[in-house]
Amino acid sequence: MNTPKIRVGVIGAGNVGSALVQLLNDESRHIALIDAATASLEVVGVAVRDLEKSRPGIDAALLTTDALALAGREDLDILVELVGGIEPARTYIEAALRRGVSVVTANKTLMAECGTELSQLAHQNGADLCYEAAVGGGIPILRALRTSLAGERIERVMGIVNGTTNFILSKMTSEGSDYAVALAEAQALGYAEADPTADVEAFDAAAKVQILSSLAFGTELCGEEISREGITGVRSIDVDFAGRAGYVIKLVGVAERVGEHGISRHTHPAMIPAEHPLASVHGAMNAVFVEGSMSGPLMWLGQGAGGEPTATAVLGDVLHVARNRVSGRHDVPFSVDDRLESVPAGEIASVFYISLDVMDEPGVLASVASIFGQHGVSIQSMEQSGFGDEARLSFVTHSAVTNNVRATIDELAKLESVDSVGACFRVIDGGIA
């Protein structure tokens, strides 16, 4: 039998791109890859910005600086886009899709911005658009949502999908470090960038939540903003309190059903019970926790970043797309459920942890408690620590509507006896049996 040939072009030869090209050219994997792709995969071009840079493992003859020409090559079967960001990535991808060339990308920003539109463009042209590597690095969660769980009614998806912030919070937990110290260490180790905004302010996690939500629930990928709260406000005293109360603080991205047609998506630090599977996701690892109405809880865990793990996810997509091309088909794009409505995070109920720096004087607790009561926020437990002007009150509420908690906080901040509101975190409900 003749082995069909599938021609692959790669834009971007950073960590992921070079690991991918090396994987595709690895002689020891040659037979296994033909077996998995039902075709022989040939890298026909690698677009880079700088031709002079040394790129071990990549044949110099394949290099080009003209990414758009590569995307538009007559003989291309699959384009792999690994440059990230909106432009020029979008232009490259559209050029390929319009010619019926399938696209594999790791570009979460672009997918969150216009994934629905690009998926339709792929479909119209008989091509595939796959982006497993856009969420959770090497964790094959997107294909699982698309295939194995296609018949499941998912209630909630909750992920630790940003390795940088999980590394920082893990350091704060295990070593008692302050945020600034842990961030500096993350930067020194290359886990965080010089400008860490995209990670610590949860822009990255928010894009990933959008993508998870689109596959779990059928929400649109069209650049909608979702509620986003980062980790810059997390203090070591909060991490400490959480630990003593049996919790760890993690940055989570959540997409959940609210009623029949409501979907709420939000990212924020949360207190997770120590016995919850997400609590044991340490360092730069990522995990996605899915609650299905029939399947019950499911969790995927793995490396959320890094050249080789991410290249594995890209390779999984390339093999899938190659099999599709050989058999002359393409995936039906995930469908958008038009009945869904976005529910603002403020309308969602949750248990909250609230910490207040107060003056240690008679009547403080009474006035604080009365403000909680006025907003219908009921207190589950309270702990006072410190004395004098170092006193601190830590509350755990019963389940309360976020907007009511926010109003409580605003009013508490105005109280003369309250120096400052130190923290206000959602508390995630129990672990699993």
Next chain:
Amino acid sequence: MNTPKIRVGVIGAGNVGSALVQLLNDESRHIALIDAATASLEVVGVAVRDLEKSRPGIDAALLTTDALALAGREDLDILVELVGGIEPARTYIEAALRRGVSVVTANKTLMAECGTELSQLAHQNGADLCYEAAVGGGIPILRALRTSLAGERIERVMGIVNGTTNFILSKMTSEGSDYAVALAEAQALGYAEADPTADVEAFDAAAKVQILSSLAFGTELCGEEISREGITGVRSIDVDFAGRAGYVIKLVGVAERVGEHGISRHTHPAMIPAEHPLASVHGAMNAVFVEGSMSGPLMWLGQGAGGEPTATAVLGDVLHVARNRVSGRHDVPFSVDDRLESVPAGEIASVFYISLDVMDEPGVLASVASIFGQHGVSIQSMEQSGFGDEARLSFVTHSAVTNNVRATIDELAKLESVDSVGACFRVIDGGIA
């Protein structure tokens, strides 16, 4: 566009079968299922043993006691086999496959016995054979190995794939119960059967390891026996020691590469470091931990049993097979790698935990240590507890070949000062960063 119709027959209406039929007939899921299957799924028959039994949610007109006739129906597209065991399940499945009817099964015993042969039969007749529910209940691990990780070189697969034993060991860990007490509780709660042999002697786990190995490495599914050790020898003092040393005891099924073409498969209790993701898999949950050469560690966690979770996995397969039928294709069966050789568990090296009940008298440690030394088993740490004839020595070795450890144990048991060898468990290497 006309929606194609896919006709499904179900053999077995126990927990899983009835949950599946209810899912397929659930009006509120109708559109979602058509979307996922690219077809309308119709249950055309449900074979049961007892027609008189009340079966809520299943139309009585669909019931039949003639499973073989159902499997051989002219108009059938998909047969779902949920009776388990070798026969008559095998006869039903072969009858369907020979007519080109695709089969979805949860039957781990049958797949471990002759999965390769049945997969080839499916392929020859242009049909699919899917068995996601055979391993890990609702956890979609098999499709991930077959698709997303198809291009990955996997080094080791390690699973907690038996909920009954994990429930028992979790009870022993959290409550200090003895094995017999924990087993009785598992039986009272319906987690363990009256005759618990298949679970506690690891027959169930061994079949699942065979299946995981076939997809991870390409070993054959042909009823080969693998090294199998159950949990009946695990004592509460061992669980205790493990806890104090920072470990939990779990029954694991392992399939791992040894050199270029060796694969070793074994099931046994093991000490797992508390910080390893598998250590936090509690109660009846299952998890599969995969170590890929590029992906790094990956873990899947979920409900390992139960009607609804398992039905979710079956449904995922039904949808996949339906899509294939609509588009006129079937999966290429996973390939068997003929170069692979089975490496006996005795040849594998591991760190071991060994506990000896000894007479507390001068020279005991010296004579014990000398026997370790003679077999080339080097000791990493030792702890003595108890006094007099209640004394116990607990050793953790450096990495040692299993056969050498076994020989050490045999000789130690003959020492006059050693009352008995209490335990000998493998210690799994570190967690992940």
